Amino acid sequence: MKGVRLSKGARAGALLFGFAALIGLLIFGVAGYLRTSPPTVSVGASSSGSVNLVMQTDGAVGVGPHPSWVGYFVQDASGAWHQTTLIQLPQNTDVHVTLYEYDSGGNLRNSVWSQVAGTTGGVAYINGAAESVVNPNTNTGNGIAHTFNVPALGINVPMYGVSGSAKNFCNTGPCNTSQAHNTITFTFHTGGAGTYRWQCFVPCGLGYLEGNGGPMQSLGYMAGFLKVV
Amino acid sequence: MARFVLEDSRSEEAGKSALVKILSVWAVVSIIGMALVWFVLGPHLAPGTMTDQAQGAQFDIKFVSTLVVPVLLFVWFFFGYSIMKWRVRPGEDGTLPAANLSGNSKAQGAWYVITTTLVLGLAAFGTYFLIAPAGAGGGEGASPIWTPGTTKLLQVQVIAQQWRFTYRWPQFGGMETTGIELPVNTEIEFNVTSLDVIHDFWAYQLGVKADANPDYNNVAYTKTLATGRFTVRCDELCGIWHGAMYNYGTVVSQQQFEQWATNMEQQNASVTKLLPKYSLTYTPSYSGAGGGYYNTSVDPNANL
Secondary structure, three states: OOOOOOOHHHHHHHHHHHHHHHHHHHHHHHHHHHHOOOOEEEOOOOOOOEEEEEEEEEOOOOOOOOOOOOEEEEEOOOOOEEOOOEEEEOOOOEEEEEEEEOOEOEOOOOHHHHEOEOOHHHOEEEOOEEEOEOOOOOOOOOOEEEEEEEHHHOEEEEEEOEOOOOOOOOOOOOOOOOOOOEEEEEEEEOOOOEEEEEEOOOOOOOOOHHHOOHHHHOEOOOEEEEEEO | OEEEOOOOOOOHHHHHHHHHHHHHHHHHHHHHHHHHHHHHHHHHOOOOOOEHHHHHHHHHHHHHHHHHHHHHHHHHHHHHHHHHHOOOOOOOOOOOOHHHEEEOHHHHHHHHHHHHHHHHHHHHHHHHHHHOOHHHHEOOOOOOOOOOOOOOOEEEEEEEEOOEEEEEEHHHOOEEEOOEEEEOOOEEEEEEEEOOOOEEEEEHHHOEEEEEOEOOOEEEEEEEOOOEEEEEEEOOOOOOOHHHOEEEEEEEOHHHHHHHHHHHHHHOHHHHOOOOOOOOOOOOOOOOOOOOOOOOOOOOOOOO
């Protein structure tokens, strides 16, 4: 079969066009990847002057690019869950946090994080019981699954883990309260406007160096920001 | 140093005259500049005077900066004078015959002697003051050579982990705090270690900087001289929150420190019970994610 013969100039032009398209596609892909960010869930002020923040931590988020990673979901005003760690809060407001913990626990790398700090009354309520220190020892309990730690606000709340052999253990998120969980509630005050980073101090990045890679270093999983406005 | 000998008015005599002018102005301005650096700028140079070590570092920087002034000014003045006086003017032929270019052994010798003396002198000065006083606030490893010469030391263990510093106080029941306060007029021994990757404890205004390595105790000393606030930063790139791995500390009166430490000891009593026995290092368990760092198990990398 006789093919269409292109001139030398046309072939060079096509080659250049193809190369430029490839480079453009690469730049688009890299820029798109770098610009990817989890959504920010805004928690507005209620008439009482305080707000409610509802979150859950799951052993595997089950969605997104890393479904097997441990991470957080945050509930918006409509009750929908969003896999994110970016939360917008009003300034100078009491934030009542309800956190559903669905992950199993372990020993802490540094037991100092078993102490509750920065919350109203210096306590967190684990399934209704006020605690100022949460036992991290897996020999006598389930250990600590994660910690909610906001260094600039002095907040640290250790979250008592669920037994890994619990019936109806949630293997993949988003989980629901019919599954094995602990309910942790506490209140903190936001203070002035600012962006406050927060992280987990349990090295829960399973399979990563020192347990601190992967989800521990990624927004939307175990690291995030409180945007106080 | 090259000397240009030209056939016109820019002769050897003119060159000597020019050198005298340059040196005269240079000497006067240098004295003024050195005095300004030493007395005006010097007291404000980093890292301040909060500790003996910070004061020592400030003195070193002040001394070197003062010596830099005459060198810098001489170069500037020589260049400035050359550009103004010996430039090729309109209508002149700028070509310089090679035969008219000659050296001056005295000038060359003086330049070599002065610069060599200056560089070697500063090297000796810097080397000495890198270790005085008491290690100059740098991490000296597990067996420090340069010590404060007193056994009356406040021991503070700095524990780095991704991404916060915490502090243990063996002389206060082994408590661990997230903040740090220090008493004034006190010799401090920092024992710096890490629970994961390499960090660096840089207490800027204290003049202290020591790497925090896992399984290793790095000792640094400082003596507090004045009250005030200081900044602690991690100075080894250690992950996503490296830039946020900092906190502030305060040097307070001895009475205030005792009060703070006593309060902290009481507040933290329940969590102190959960901490491992005080140790200079804490060995990881290698038990995977969430594993405790305090119960030695099997190192998965032992055979690597």
